[in-house]
Amino acid sequence: MDEMRFDAGNAAAPSADVPPPxxxxxxxxxxxxxxxxxxxWTHSLIQQLEAQGLRVCYHERDFTAGRTVLENMSECIQDSQKVLLVLSSEFVRSRWCLLEANMSLFRDCLERKPIIPVLLEPAVCVPLHLCHLTYLEARDADFLAKLLKVLFTPNRQLQGSTVVPYQPPSIYNGKALQPLTAANVESLYKWDAGQFSDMDVPDQLRLIIEDPEKYRKAIATINSVSQQKVYPKWLQAILMAVAFIFYFTLVGLVAFMSALLAGNHSSYFWYLVLFCLCCVLIGALVQGPLIKRDGVAHTVKQMQKAAGQANVILCEENILMGCQSNSKVYMVYVSLSVCQREFVELFSERASAESLFQRALLYFSSGYACCLAKRSFPFPMPASRGHLEGGVCFCQYVSMQLTRGEWM
Structure with missing residues (x-):
């Protein structure tokens, strides 16, 4: 972790193996x-802690009936010296959202109370707002001893005073955030673009994005693709057949009526030739756009372009979006400021250095965000070190994609 609020291994030793008063x-x-x-698992831990003389507060026993969960949680946090979070996949999905929903309560926790995250599952995705804290692992053989050492240490002696100004989380090396799923995913055809909710900024982004309107503009850009109807191939064939029948009937009717009005039966042959030419021309006009709009592939491609446009807006907030399907948008928390300076220095002789960086965002940022979110790149890791510690930076990604001829 980048910063520490406490360190279980280096916390100042308590005066005795007894809880602080x-x-x-x-x-x-x-x-x-x-x-x-x-x-x-938690009740077993509570029994061990209480056997050591610690007074433990937890919701099943100590919440007051008739009050909301947030009211109870706020009061219990205020009445406690420290806060311990048992991080599991289910906790991140449910209980964490309750704490994060009340930002004033969450900020007060960070400012006044030492927070002890306990990682119950190795693969759990630590919430973004806890990434700067050192966590304990439940599977550690010395877990209980480390935990007791922290709990027995008075708050004033813990490394890094707990009474510090709240700061939003720092850049966390392209951390993958919870992906956005289309609101209409249940009724979504595979060849259509999803519709994503722009009613509110997701919980994981509330403390990062300073201007929520930027997020809404970015989502609106991606949602614009859903307004562009895309047809599957079987529907293309039906539409073509209907178009041919319609124009065949129309041209035939015009030719027949013209011949009757002219009274010249010898012109039927030329009307037939004209009808055939019109059918070929109309068929080409109809087939061209329908073939171009090739179902799923076309939809995803349009969403990737829209994500690139959205990233031009969001990159200033250190957020990137990426699309690899018609119903899901991946998000990563990463800074491109150093890569942007690299572009400007590399193309310093060109007045369009900034516009080149914008074009790179449009064409490559969506794919880059997806690769960061999945920790998988379509090429070997570069030998040289980039601007992203432990990963591929945007400069390197663009360079490798250009080498592979992936310029759109």
Whole structure:
């Protein structure tokens, strides 16, 4: 982790192996927040902590009936010396959202209370707002000893004073955020573009994006693709047949009526020739656009272009979006400022250095965001070190794609 609020291995040793005394206004040594699916493991931990003389607060026993979850959570946090979060996939999906939904409560936690994240599952995606904290791993053989060392240490002695101004999370090396799923995914045809909600900024982005309107503009850009109807090949064939029948009937009717009005039966042959030429011309006009609009591939390509346009807006907020399907948008938290300076320095002799960077965003940022989100790139890792620690930076990605001839 980039920063530390506490360090389980280096915390100042307590004066004795006893819990720190509770001060005025404090009722508990630690408030534990966890998902009900992890209650068995958590209750076992609570028993071990209480056996050490710690006063533990948790929702199943200590929440007041008749009050909202957020009201109870706020009061319990205020009454506790420290906050312990049992991080599992279910916790991130459910309980964490409750805490994050009240930003004032979350900020107060970071400013006044030491937060102890406990990683219950190795593969769990740590929420973005906790990435700067050092976490304990439940599978660590010395987990309980490390946890007790932190809980027995008075707050004032923990490394990094807990009373610090709140700061949004720092850049976290292209961290993948929770992907956005189309609101109409249940009724979405595979050849249509999804519709994504722009009603509110997702929880994971609230503390990052300073101007929510930028996010809404970006989503509106991607949603514009859903207004461009795309047809599957079987429907293309039906539309072509209907078009041929319609124009065949129309041209035939005009030719027949003209011949009757002219009274010249010898002109039927030339009307027939004219009809055939019109059918060929109309068929070409109809077939061209329909072939171009080739179902799923066309939809995804249009969404990738829209994501590139959205990234021109979002890159200033250190957010990139990427599309590899018609119903899901991947998001990553990464800074391109150093890569942008590299573009300007590399093309310093050109007045259009900035426009070149904008074009790179339009054509390559969507694919780059998807690769970062999935930690997989379509080429070997570059030998030289880029601007992204432990990964491929945007400069390197663009360079490799140009080498492979991937310029749109």
């Amino acid at each position: 509770l001060k005025q206004g404090e009722t508990f040594h630690v408030f534990i927040s966890y998902s009900s699916t992890d209650s068995q």
